[in-house]
Amino acid sequence: MTAVEFNYALQNSTKTLKPFAMRLTKDYDDANDLLQDTLVKAFLNKDKYTDGTNLKAWLYTIMKNTFITNYQRMMRKNTFIDTTDNLHYINSSSSMVDNNALSNFAMEDINHAVEKLDESYRNPFLMYFNGFKYHEIAQKLNIPIGTVKNRIHIARKELKDALKIYSFSRGLN
Template identity: 70%
Template sequence: MTTLEFSYSLNKLSSSLKPFALKLTRDMDDANDLLQDTMVKAFTNKDKFTEGTNLKAWLYTIMKNTFITNYQRMVRRGTFVDTTDNLHYINSGDILVENGAFGDFAIDDINNAIEKLEEVYKVPFMMHFRGFKYHEIAEKLNIPIGTVKNRIHIARKLLKGDLYMYQHRN
C-alpha cells in the first residue's frame, strides 16, 4: 500500500474512531487529541501494518493503547516517591476529608428526581442504568429501539434539569 493510499484510508476511518475516542475520554477536546495522536502513531508506524488485515481494528488498538498509556502517565505524574526510610508511594493530591453529608444529600436528591419521572421514562432509564443494552430494553418493553433511546434521552434531560445545582460541583 502506498503512502497516499494509506493516508487516504486513515482519513476515511478517522470519523468512525471519533465516537470511540469520546467514549474513552469523555471530553471532546481530549477525544480530538487522542484521535490526532492515534493518526500520527498509525502514520509513523505504517510499515508495521500488514496489508490485507483489518486497518480499522489496528487503529482501534492503537487508540486504546494510546489512551491507556496517557492515563498511566497522568496517574504517575500525580504520584511522587517519599524518600524517607519507609519509601511509600503517596498521592500528591490535596488532602481532603469529607464527612459524606453532601454525598448523602446528593443521593437523596438523585433518587427523588428519578422517582418524579413518569414511568414511561423511568423504566427504560433505570434498565439502562442497571446495564441493559438498548436492544434488550426494547425487547423487554416491546417497543422500538428508537423509542427506548428517545425515552432515555428525555429522562436524562429531565434529571439534568432537576439536578442543575450539582452540575459544576467538584
C-alpha cells in the same frame, strides 16, 4: 498499499474513530488529542501495518493502547512517593486533613470571650448578632439607640482585643 492509499484510508477512518475516542475520554478536546495521537502513530508505523488486514481494527487497537498509556502516565504523575528518611513530605502540613479542630477551639474561645463581656455590652451585642436592628434592641432594652450603638461598638472592640490571636489567620484586623 501505497503511501497515498494508506493516507487516504487513515483520513476516511477518522469518522469512525472519533466516537470511540469520545467514549474513552468523555471530553471533546481530549478525544481530539487522542485521535491526533492515534493518526500520528499510525502514520509513523505504517510499515508495521500488514496490507490486506483490517485497518480500522489496527487503528482502534492503537487508540485504545494510546489511551491506556496516557492514563497510566497521568496516574503515575499524580502519585507521590516520599523517599525521605524521616517521611518529611508525608508529615508536612500540606498533607494534613482538616478535622475542624481549629474551628472548634476558635468557637470555644469566641464563646468564652463573649461570656466574659460585661452584661450591659453582651446583651446588645448578642441581640445584634442574632439579627435585631438597633432600634429593636433599644426598644427591648429600654435604652437610647445611641447607647445601643456605643455598647455594641465597645463589645466588638473588647472581643477583637480578646481574640487578637486569630487576627493573622482569620484576617480580623
